Every structure is written in C-alpha cells, then in structure tokens.
Amino acid sequence: MQVRVNGQILQFPDYTRVSNLLTFLHLQPEGVAVERNRVVLEREQFAQVVLTEGDELEVVRFVGGG
Amino acid sequence: MDSLQIANRSFHSRLMVGTGKYASFVQMRDALAASETEIVTVAVRRVNLDHVEESLLDYIDTERYLLLPNTAGCHTAEEAVRTARLARAAGLSNWVKLEVIPEDGTLLPDPIATLEAAAILVKEGFVVLPYTTDDHIVAGRLVELGCATVMPYGSAIGTGQGLPNPDRLHRIMDTVNGRVPVVVDAGIGAPSDAALAMELGADAVLVNTAIAKAQNPVQMARAMALGVTAGRSAYLAGRIARTPVARPSSPQTGLIGTSL
DSSP states (O other), X not given: OEEEETTEEEEXXXXXXXXXXXXXXXXXXXXXXXXXXXXXXXGGGTTTOBOOTTOEEEEEEEEEOO | OOOEEETTEEESOOEEEXXXXXXXXXXXXXXXXXXTOSEEEEEEEEOOSSSOOOOGGGGSOTTTSEEEEBOTTOOSHHHHHHHHHHHHHHSSSSEEEEOOOOXXXXXXXXXHHHHHHHHHHHHTTOEEEEEEOSOHHHHHHHHHHTXXXXXXXXXXXXXXXXXXXXXXXXXXXXXXXXXXXXXEESOOOSHHHHHHHHHHTOSXXXXXXXXXXXXXXXXXXXXXXXXXXXXXXXXXXXXXXXXXSOOOSSOSSSOTTOOO
C-alpha cells in the first residue's frame, strides 16, 4: 500500500495504523500532530485509524519560531 | 498586582519570547529563563522523515511556560487554519498566534486574510492572538471578531528597526481601548524599543530576533526583561509632557552675589 507522508511516497503493509507509522518513523506520539486527508486526528485516534491506499498525511511537530 | 490578563489567564511577565534562530537549544533554554517570560512562541513544521531529530520541547518546561504556536509561513487563511488545528492537536492548549503573510518578501501581514482566518478560528474555540499591521481599523475588527489580543508590528519581522511609527501604535491603543491587550510584535531591536512600546501603553511585547541574534542572547534576554519592566513602570507613573520651553530644575532665587 502506498501513502504520501509529508509529500514523500512511502510503502506500508495493509492494515498499518497511524501509531505503527509513527513507530516506523521513530516518533513519540506526544509532541506530534497528524493530519490525514486534511482532517486533523486526535492523539487518541492514532492507535485506531488504519491507513488506506493513497492517504495523504502530514506529520508535524513544534520547532523554534517567533 | 499589575498583571497581564489574556483570555482566561493571568501573567506576571509582559515579555513574550520567540524560540527561533538561537545557536542551540541550550542557549534558547537559558535565554528563556533569563527573560523571565511566561509565554513562548513556537512554529509548526513537518517532521523530518530521513532522520530522528532532537525535540525542541525537551528544552521548554511546559509547566513554566505557556506554548504559543504560530502559523508562520502560512500565506493564506486556509493554510493558517489548517496549521492552527495541527498545533492544537500537537500541543497543550487552544492558543494560537495567527500569522498570515503573503509570499512577497516583506513579512508584513495580510490583514484581510488574517481577519478571515481569525473569524474561523474564534468560532472553533481557539484563543487567537493575531499578528497584524499597525492599522487601527484592522485592529478594531480583530477585537470585534473576538480575538484575545491584537499584535501590531513595530517594524517588519527581524529588522530591528524598533518603532518608527509610534503614533500608529497609539491610535491602535485608542481604538482597542483596553478591550484586549495590545502586544507589540516584531521589529524590536533593543531594550529601549521594548521600553518605548511599554511607555506608549502597550500591554506586552514579543521579541525573538533581537534576543536570539544578540552577541550574548542570555544577557540580552535579561536586558529586554528590564526594558519591559522599566517601560511599564514609566507608563503607570505617567511621563511628563513634552514642551519646547526650557525650565530650570534648580531654584532661581537665593543665588550668591546678587543684590536684594
């Protein structure tokens, strides 16, 4: 299955959940936010939401800024 | 107690500090501590997929500081709203520093898009602190929409040119008339600029570049705190009027060698 994460195309097995994606990227769920197909997910949804072919994801965190 | 009230929260410090442009996270952490700020701004960006990065949040004690995510880099109202929603999901609060800045290199805000985004975000329950122009009509509209502050620029972001148009800021303060705090954001280059903003009646200032890019950011953070405190005290004390006529401070009578 192909999904696009932060503009980059990545391959994942079927039934990959958002929490699996974060683990794969070595990210802690605290301090990141995920938008899936333009809808922002709550942190509690990470373990439930299953990715589907063609999903567009944005995974963000806080960086220094003014 | 002279405290700064924004939405439902109260702060001792009237200096907000940005977290961008420091040489290191350690330097940023030490500068934040020296500034005695209670509100720190952060930006929202994509995580790097290629390598694991150190987290900014490991250097910001969120018990001590309120995180204020910004929408910097957003060119349209839609992008700003999306970014604000992500920031709320990533963070600990529904506060957002709204910035909508066109891609024209000036870093001056788009007031119309800012108003559009503010209307949406206020409806969605955000506490909106909008970065805006020094136009009092726009400031008034932002207040009417339900924004928690207005944040006019002193001068353009990162220029350090201070407050070239204090009359414009005065006009904003008159229009806002205490309904929400006025925070001078952007352009402050030195503690004297911060003090002047506070003397004019600003409720707070936001500083990033002038601290982060100083030769000694930690020392400058402290100096900014002192500038803000001095300016606020001066505002409360009430400065004298300017006059073109010189008046001696010493008595003009009782001088030696004069005849009675």
